[in-house]
Amino acid sequence: MTACPFHARHDANAQVVGAADAADAADAVDTDAPIADALSIDAPLAPLLDPALRMRPPNEPLPPPLRAQGGPLAEVFSRWLRQRDDAAHAPEKAVLSRALLALSDDDVRAHARRQAAIAARGGWSHWHWAVPASTVASLLGLPMDDLAAQRRLHGQLRAMAAGLGAQATGEAVRAGGEAVATLLGALDDAEHRAPDAPLQWTLLRHAGPSRWTDRAAFTANRLALIWQSHEAGAALLGHALLGDSWMGGAPTREALLRLARDGGAVRVTRRFDVRQQPPAPVTVQLAGTDHPFGDGAHRCPGQGLALGTSLASLQWLAEQPGLRPPTAVAPLALPNMDIPQFKDEELFP
Ligand code: HEM
Incomplete structure (x- = not known):
């Protein structure tokens, strides 16, 4: 099974670092202003502020399978903010973050509730997988x-x-x-057919093509919003469904953040230490720190959207009378997160 490339792929021999290393880089400067929220008042996660820890090894923008095969997947990968530390990263990330911040909570709630209701027809094995990415796609006008x-x-x-x-x-x-290629085509189509879809609109307004290196960078990172919500969103929502606490009402935002911090979402991320030759893979622990959405230049710009989607969809669930609780089976274990899985059962008996 595969892992999300936005996050870690750690080798057995990767060095693991975490909050304990904070003192080493206490005076490192974050060039990218973090999105304000309850967690950002906590101490920074030092390894993620260390400029010698990079997303990709220098001169190796693509992992071997993508380098060998090429094509549309390789082309978007090399343009994704998540994979880049070039000079354009900070300004492009800043406009993308502004577009995400400009989304209204009401729009997120309405689209998430609608996708939650549609996903309910697909049973429990489908619901938590479908809601996060379908909500982002719907907000983009798909x-x-x-x-x-x-x-x-x-x-x-x-x-x-x-x-x-x-x-x-x-x-x-x-x-x-x-x-x-199909998704890029659908997003171009949505840009013309539904430019006023909430996220398409805030993107075009705050982070339109002219603000990126070129249009290909814009379209790759527009697609990245759907991609990035997929596994991490399913992990967070799936963990929220474990146990039956959600049946009494949706969790609070703070409770969801606690869940993510306790390992119920992305647990680790990966960097390459370019002080070493060849650059050494380093695994950075996120679970158990105050930074389940990362920190520093690559901190997740989708935190508000991810939490808003999860809360609204769980609220929708909690309002449904006669729900049968899901039955957990073995999770999908990825190198950087566990995604809970549920039996393929109807939500309503
Ligand atoms: C709508 C949902 C989401 C969107 C649109 C989104 C978007 C993104 C993007 C674009 C990045 C790359 C930023 C950069 O490299 O500059 C990113 C990074 C990240 N995201 Fe999200 N994300 C979403 C959901 C989540 C969720 C649910 C989690 C789980 C807690 C998460 C955790 C992270 C982490 C830890 C990073 C940083 C990875 C690193 O530094 O290595 N994201 N996200």
Whole structure:
């Protein structure tokens, strides 16, 4: 199974660092203003502020399977903010963050509730996987009007995940590239057909193509919003469903953040230490720190959207009478997170 490339892929021999290393880089400067929220008052996560820890090894913008096969998946990967430390990262990240901050809570809530209701027809094995990415897609103006549209999107994102795996075959990279090409086309289409869809509108207003290196960088990072919400969003929502506390009402935002901090979302991330030759992979612990959404230049700009989506969809669930609680089965264990899985059972008996 594959891991999300936005996050860690840690090798057995990767060095692991965490909050204990904070003193080493206490005076490191974060060039990218973090989005304000309850957690940002906590001490910084020092390794993520260390300029010698980079997203990719120098001169190696693509992992081997993407380098070997090329195509649309490789092309978007090399443009994703998550994979870059170049000079354009900070200004491009700043405009993207502004666009996400400009989204209204009401729009997020309305789209998440609608996607939650549609996903409920797909049973418990589908619900937490579908809601996060379908909500972002819907906010971008993709026609997410029925279960088939959600299933199609899910299949495309799993194809991308397979193509991004450390050991991906040429065929997996090709199939992932096909999914990317289809989604890029759908997003271009939405830009013309539904420019007033909430997230499409804030992107065009605050982070339109002219604010990026080129249009390809803009479209790759627009797609990245859906991609990035997929596994991390399913992990967070899935962990919120474990146990039955949500049945009495949606958790608070603080409780969700606590869940993420306790390991119920992205647990680790990865960097390359360029002080060493060859650059050494370093795994940075996020679970158990105050930074489950990362820190420093690559801190998650989607935190508010991810929490808003989870809260609104859990609230929708809590309002449904006669729900059968989900039955957990073995989670999907990725190198950087566990995604809870549930039996393929109806929500309503
Ligand atoms: C709507 C949902 C989401 C969107 C649109 C989103 C978007 C992004 C983007 C674009 C980045 C890359 C930023 C950069 O490299 O400059 C990122 C990083 C990150 N995201 Fe999110 N994200 C979402 C959900 C989540 C969730 C649910 C989590 C789980 C806690 C999460 C955790 C992270 C972390 C830890 C990083 C930093 C990774 C690192 O520094 O290595 N994200 N996110």
